[in-house]
Amino acid sequence: MDREPPLLVERTAKNGGNKEDIKDIKDIKDIKDIKDIKDINTTRQKKYDEDSTYFKMAIYFYEKVSAVANEAGISHLIKKSNMQTWADDMRKLIELDGVDKHLAKQVMDWVTEDSFWKTNVLSAKKLRERFMELAIKMNADKKPSQPKQKPQYDPRDKEIAFQRWIQDGNDPDNFDWSD
Incomplete structure (x- = not known):
């Protein structure tokens, strides 16, 4: 003899999770069978006044x-x-x-x-x-972006500039070595 499981969870599992089982909970005897059920009204959404x-x-x-x-x-x-x-x-x-x-x-x-x-x-x-x-x-x-730091002085900069001076065909004796 095939009995109908009393709990919604059991009925859902037995019937493969059909949504039809959800409406069965409206039957008051089903509500009595479910333990630790909360007040059905607690699921209602809280109403906020337009002045809130x-x-x-x-x-x-x-x-x-x-x-x-x-x-x-x-x-x-x-x-x-x-x-x-x-x-x-x-x-x-x-x-x-x-x-x-x-x-x-x-x-x-x-x-x-x-x-x-x-x-x-x-x-x-x-x-x-x-x-x-x-x-x-x-x-x-x-936040303002960090201002770009001024590049630090590198002693090789003058050497590089001197090499470019020579490559451009300038006289090495006329190169300005001052900062």
């Missing part, structure tokens, strides 16, 4: 990314962006990753201006994933 800092950060970055996307002709890639998801990524960047809000804004501004990164970072999720790399690159670009 994280939502405002998401909107700010979205507007900057939108301008870049429109300019590059790829606005279709961000058309369906979810601002709640973006706000949550901003929250994670600040709270979990410990990034200062002012630094986050500086990187948002920089990344949407940088010729390479502006088309490679088109979401808050990607900004968060690449944040440390972007901040380092931004700071490296801000």
Whole structure:
């Protein structure tokens, strides 16, 4: 006699991982069979008010990314962006990753201006994933390049110049040996 395994995991394994098994979890007896199940409502996404800092950060970055996307002709890639998801990524960047809000804004501004990164970072999720790399690159670009050092004096330079003087058919006695 072939019995139906009670747990979703067992049913999925038995049936080869069919998606049909996922809808079986709606049956209340299946929920009782699953141990250590968390409250189903915890999987809902947190709602951010439009006045929240994280939502405002998401909107700010979205507007900057939108301008870049429109300019590059790829606005279709961000058309369906979810601002709640973006706000949550901003929250994670600040709270979990410990990034200062002012630094986050500086990187948002920089990344949407940088010729390479502006088309490679088109979401808050990607900004968060690449944040440390972007901040380092931004700071490296801000530092002025080291001025080229004046070449140090090499005593052989005069000898080389003297050899060229002779090769050009000049009189060796007329060569200026002074610095």
